[in-house]
Amino acid sequence: MQSSLSRRRFLAQTGQVALGASLAGSLFAACGDSGTGSTNTLSYWLGVDDAKQRLYIQQHDIKDYMSSHKDVQIKLSFKPNSDIDRLLQIALPAGNGPDLVPTPGPSYSAQYTSSNLLLDLDKYATQYKWQNKIFDWALQSGRVNGKLYSLPTSYETMLFYYNKNLFSQHGWTVPKNRADLEAFAADAAGHGITPFIAGSADWKPATEWFVTVFLNHYAGPDAVYQALSGKVSWKDPIFVESIDLMNKYFQKGWFGGGVKQYFTNKFDTIDTAFAQGKAAVDLEGSWAFQNWPNFFDGKMTKMDYDWAPIPALRSGLPDNIFALGIGSTLSINAKSKAADAAAKYMDWLFTTPQRVTNAMGAIGSEPLPIPLKESDFPAAVDKRLRDSYLSINESAQKGSFGYTTWTFWPPKSDTFMYEGMDKVLTGNLKPADFCSQLDDIFKKELAQGVVPPLPKGKA
Numbered sequence: 001m002q003s004s005l006s007r008r009r010f011l012a013q014t015g016q017v018a019l020g021a022s023l024a025g026s027l028f029a030a031c032g033d034s035g036t037g038s039t040n041t042l043s044y045w046l047g048v049d050d051a052k053q054r055l056y057i058q059q060h061d062i063k064d065y066m067s068s069h070k071d072v073q074i075k076l077s078f079k080p081n082s083d084i085d086r087l088l089q090i091a092l093p094a095g096n097g098p099d100l101v102p103t104p105g106p107s108y109s110a111q112y113t114s115s116n117l118l119l120d121l122d123k124y125a126t127q128y129k130w131q132n133k134i135f136d137w138a139l140q141s142g143r144v145n146g147k148l149y150s151l152p153t154s155y156e157t158m159l160f161y162y163n164k165n166l167f168s169q170h171g172w173t174v175p176k177n178r179a180d181l182e183a184f185a186a187d188a189a190g191h192g193i194t195p196f197i198a199g200s201a202d203w204k205p206a207t208e209w210f211v212t213v214f215l216n217h218y219a220g221p222d223a224v225y226q227a228l229s230g231k232v233s234w235k236d237p238i239f240v241e242s243i244d245l246m247n248k249y250f251q252k253g254w255f256g257g258g259v260k261q262y263f264t265n266k267f268d269t270i271d272t273a274f275a276q277g278k279a280a281v282d283l284e285g286s287w288a289f290q291n292w293p294n295f296f297d298g299k300m301t302k303m304d305y306d307w308a309p310i311p312a313l314r315s316g317l318p319d320n321i322f323a324l325g326i327g328s329t330l331s332i333n334a335k336s337k338a339a340d341a342a343a344k345y346m347d348w349l350f351t352t353p354q355r356v357t358n359a360m361g362a363i364g365s366e367p368l369p370i371p372l373k374e375s376d377f378p379a380a381v382d383k384r385l386r387d388s389y390l391s392i393n394e395s396a397q398k399g400s401f402g403y404t405t406w407t408f409w410p411p412k413s414d415t416f417m418y419e420g421m422d423k424v425l426t427g428n429l430k431p432a433d434f435c436s437q438l439d440d441i442f443k444k445e446l447a448q449g450v451v452p453p454l455p456k457g458k459a
Contacts, residue, residue, distance in 0.1 A: 039338050041073045042345060044100040047084035053363045054078050060355060065348055072341050092117040092333065099336040100345070102153070102328060105407055106141050106452040107414075109150035109329045114449065119332040121148040124343035133350055137396055138369035140455035141326060141407075150329040151346065154366035157322040157392050158213055158404070160310045161282040161292075163274060165303040166193065172280075178313040184280075185254045194279035198256035199265025200422075207418035207425075208405045210255070213283055214246040215239065216323045216402030218313040221457055224403050228454055230446045234439035235432075243431040245313065247424050259425050275301040283310060285325065286392075289385040290364040307388055322392045323402035324455075327366060357381055371397075399458030408452050410445035413438060 044062075048054050062074050077098070079087060085104065091097030092112060101118065103109045112118050125131065125148050130139065134151065142150035162174065170191065175181040185195035200206040215224055219238045226232040227239065249255060256262035256270065273279040275295035282288065296305055309320045330349075332342045349355075350368055353376045359365040361380030367389055377386045395401060405417045416438055423429035429437075445451060 137455035154327040197270035218242040221402040325404035
């Protein structure tokens, strides 16, 4: 699959994070390549713009499958990122659309489910024993009212990337707790080094990356789960403290060099600063692995980087918390006449680990949520990327995981997470008021039933 970050950036920039966008009449004609009605011919739409990714998916996800399943034909139709979601929003309610339905995440698939547009997958989960092949948290994330309607086809987390040369030069060690983190940040700032690269000039929702970090690593995953379940209020002091701590770090100038700079910093600028040793750490998603070869290339810098889990910022929390994010899902059209063939193809996708890891190395895709071991990864996959996902999987299988805002918050609440937090950073909103406003927005969405499916961890 394509990079979910680029997909997420696109959705945010074009205002398509929520369903229901209007569509010009000229797009209706593009819905014509829907299911054929044949039980052995599948139609499949994917929103992929990159030519290299298109060619790779066509060869390794489609042709490779059909070569070993001669009785099935898959008609893959690539759609521009700018069109696919709106095309699906028109085609599915009309009883058309593809047999295999992709979405940008659980909030999308859940809304299709509420309109009875997706097929209940439980019988296929039982038939193919998906509980033995797919992570439990991933299956939970696709359940609505107890029934399975979607499977994640990519996942991600937030990580602590650090400039190895800087850490070595200054004798810094990777922080294990809040005291370590603050001691490092204060020392880096004292040497004129920006502790954490950060900027939202290119993408305003970048602020929610940091909100995700502070909620999960200060309040903790269990508190976040309780709030997302509607069992506790977002006005609880633990959440106010989380937002207040994030704000204090920003006011110290630790992120992006200060609040003013944060709003004007562009990605290329801050990434270059990180690679050249002007900044020490990047708190960013696992998608950043795709980006670093462009900066740590041996030409721009002789420095190198590594990663570590983000430390807990409050005592009593697990050491390795990975906030899970889902960049895309796959479902079956409720009107499909080729549902059995579609489910068989989905099962193949989730039972070919080396195909998954080969795609990570070839086109930088995020993996499917299936067990992976070191020997599954080809040499083309960066060892750091490999080790990060092995670590994520190990913790997630133990139930030690958190929740990214862009995956598990309903649409209006998610938008408020960065728009409201920006007001906190500029002094126009107090942390307690931020949490109070969030609580009001969230309660309305909870009552409307638009909170995405929520897997339960043990953290």
